[in-house]
Amino acid sequence: MEKLSVIGESLKLHKSARGMLKISGTVPLKNKEDLAVVYTPGVSGICKEIRKDSNKAYDYTIKGTTIAIITNGTAVLGLGDTGSVAGLPVIEGKALLLRKFGNVNAFPICINSNDKKEIVNTIKMISPGFGGIHLEDIKAPECFYIEDELKKSLDIPVYHDDQHGTAVAVLAGLYNAVKVVNKKLEDLNVLINGAGASGIATAKLLIKAGVKNVVLNDINGAIVEDAPELNEAQVEIAKVTNRNLEHGRLENLIKGKDVFIGLSVENVLTKDMVKQMNKDSIVFALANPIPEIMPEEAKSAGARITATGRSDFPNQINNLLVFPGIFKGALELRVSEITDKMKLEAAKSIAKLVSENELSEEYIIPDAFDERVSTAVADAVKDVAIKDGLARI
Numbered sequence: 001m002e003k004l005s006v007i008g009e010s011l012k013l014h015k016s017a018r019g020m021l022k023i024s025g026t027v028p029l030k031n032k033e034d035l036a037v038v039y040t041p042g043v044s045g046i047c048k049e050i051r052k053d054s055n056k057a058y059d060y061t062i063k064g065t066t067i068a069i070i071t072n073g074t075a076v077l078g079l080g081d082t083g084s085v086a087g088l089p090v091i092e093g094k095a096l097l098l099r100k101f102g103n104v105n106a107f108p109i110c111i112n113s114n115d116k117k118e119i120v121n122t123i124k125m126i127s128p129g130f131g132g133i134h135l136e137d138i139k140a141p142e143c144f145y146i147e148d149e150l151k152k153s154l155d156i157p158v159y160h161d162d163q164h165g166t167a168v169a170v171l172a173g174l175y176n177a178v179k180v181v182n183k184k185l186e187d188l189n190v191l192i193n194g195a196g197a198s199g200i201a202t203a204k205l206l207i208k209a210g211v212k213n214v215v216l217n218d219i220n221g222a223i224v225e226d227a228p229e230l231n232e233a234q235v236e237i238a239k240v241t242n243r244n245l246e247h248g249r250l251e252n253l254i255k256g257k258d259v260f261i262g263l264s265v266e267n268v269l270t271k272d273m274v275k276q277m278n279k280d281s282i283v284f285a286l287a288n289p290i291p292e293i294m295p296e297e298a299k300s301a302g303a304r305i306t307a308t309g310r311s312d313f314p315n316q317i318n319n320l321l322v323f324p325g326i327f328k329g330a331l332e333l334r335v336s337e338i339t340d341k342m343k344l345e346a347a348k349s350i351a352k353l354v355s356e357n358e359l360s361e362e363y364i365i366p367d368a369f370d371e372r373v374s375t376a377v378a379d380a381v382k383d384v385a386i387k388d389g390l391a392r393i
Contacts, residue, residue, distance in 0.1 A: 020092040021108070055392075058131065058334055066105040067132035067327055069094050070123060072113060075139035075162065075197070078265075078288055084110035087137050094136060094161070094323075101374045102324030104331060106134065116142040120149045127154055131331050134323065135160040140197040141233040157330045157338045163201035165319035165326075168343050169365075170202050170261060170284060171209055172350035173317050176364040177305045181280040183258060185210045189278070191253055192216045193292065194263035195223050200237045202261060207240060208340055209347070215242045215257075218264075221249045258282060262292035269293040274301035283307070286317055305361050314362040321350055321368055325377025333382050333391040341388065345380040352376070 014020070028034055036042055049056045058064035073087030074080075088110050095106035107130075111122050123133060123146075133156060135147060143160055150158040159165075178185055188211055192199045195218035203214045216223040216237065223230065224245055225238045246253055254260065254273045262269060262285040269285060269292040277283075283303040285291035288310065295306040295313050307315035326338060326346065353366045353376060366373055385391040 014089065020089075020096045054128075057128075058393075061129075062105060063129060063131050064334070065103075065331060066107065066130055067098070067134050067331070068109050068123070068126065068130045069098070069106045069134040069136055070109045070111060071135075071137045072111045072119060073137060074114060074142070076137045081139065084112045091136050094134070097320055098134075098324050098327060100324075101320065102328035102378070104324065104327045114142075116145050119146055123150055124153055127156060130156065131334070132157045132159065132327055134327065135162075137162065138197075140200070141231045143197050144200075144233045151337060155336050157327075157335055159323070159326060159338050160197065160201075161319055161323050163197045164205075164338070164343055165322040166198040166263065166286075166317075167202040167205040168322045168326075168347045168350070169317045169319055170286075171205055171344070171347035172321065173284065173307055173315065173365045174206070174259070174282070175209075175347060175351035176354055176359055177259075177282045177307075179359060180361055180364065181282065181304050183280070186212055188213065188258045189256060190214045190259040190261065191250075191257045192261045192263060193250060193268065194218065195234055195237070196263070198263045199261075200233055202263065203237055203241050205340070205343055205347075209344055213243070215246055215253055217250055217253050222246050222253055260284065260292075262286050264292060266290035266292065269298070271297050271301035274298050274303055277302065280304040284317060305364060307364065311368070315364050316368060317365065318368045321366065321373050322346060322377060325374035326381060328374055329378030329381030329385070332378065333385045334393050335381070335385045335390045336392065337390065338381070339384065339388070339390070342381045342384045345384050346377045349376040349380040 027038060029038060046060045069091045071087040071091050073082045073084040076082040076087045076090055088108060091108035095108050098104040098106040111119055113119055133150060138146060147158055147160045190211055192203055195216040199216055203216055206214055220229045222242060223234050223238050224242050224247060251273055255276045256278055258278045259282045264287055266287050281303045282305045283298040284307045285293050286309040291308045295308060298306045307317050309317055330338060350373060353372055354363060
């Protein structure tokens with residue numbers, strides 16, 4: 001289906017449905033007896049139990065199955081700063097996906113502020129009613145500060161999908177891609193085009209997975225230590241990436257790379273650039289809806305494996321593979337945080353769903369609708385939580 005027709009169908013569907021979500025009860029309410037149990041006077045007993053032990057809220061209320069999915073609309077898909085209300089359709093959609101694929105309830109919440117401290121304080125104040133916080137479409141570098149501050153002060157998991165969902169999905173695809181081309185993670189020369197939230201998070205996770213040579217690039221060129229135009233997050237990532245101190249722009253940096261990971265904008269990677277990559281190169285062109293290079297062009301220029309963020313090409317690198325299972329596992333064991341080890345194991349669990357017999361250039365990662373995925377990711381999160389003493393039930 002063409003992009004415009006998809007948008008037209010989406011407009012029609014959202015208008016007729018009046019949004020993607022509704023509130024529905026889980027218990028009957030048919031008579032006064034039911035009312036007495038679900039509301040007053042019966043509910044006072046629940047309040048007393050929770051007052052004695054706030055953790056009882058997980059047992060008696062929606063908290064144990066519910067997260068807040070929060071945006072201020074400053075980095076919406078490929079649209080940029082749309083404002084908080086225009087970001088609502090995205091987090092509504094994410095909430096629907098969490099319910100469908102992870103059996104997780106999610107309230108979409110828009111915060112009408114660009115003040116990072118105000119956003120942190122707002123989330124802290126509403127957090128008691130939720131079992132987790134899912135941050136969405138908040139621009140860099142503010143998103144790093146917001147996530148870090150919330151992690152310091154909250155005892156529930158805080159997860160920014162634009163960072164960590166992307167990173168886990170990319171790593172899952174890369175685990176299998178290197179098998180196809182018979183290379184090792186630790187030997188790869190990786191170029192990440194885009195040094196915002198997803199690019200920086202992906203670089204961090206790849207390094208933790210064993211990749212030793214990662215270079216990030218943005219509109220100003222290579223991210224390298226002591227460059228004057230770097231923001232705070234880029235200054236920190238420059239300390240552990242680009243250890244050969246490469247300078248220049250995309251057309252220079254691409255030479256001799258094994259892997260290109262595009263988390264940037266459409267049509268910035270050319271066939272001539274791909275030709276300068278190493279043999280059996282891997283190109284993850286993940287800009288949406290139009291990738292940095294179309295798969296057929298990358299293939300004709302020598303790329304062995306290509307992936308995009310789109311469902312109409314093989315090897316879709318999709319955050320949907322990640323976030324439903326992350327929160328499913330986190331809520332089931334009431335973990336207080338999502339750790340790097342959980343993300344690494346989640347990526348491995350996704351990759352393992354593609355068997356050795358199935359693995360090919362056209363199939364390095366399972367489909368987003370593969371029903372095994374969220375359970376596999378949830379199990380990976382829970383296994384780490386139990387081993388590392390992070391499970392609270």
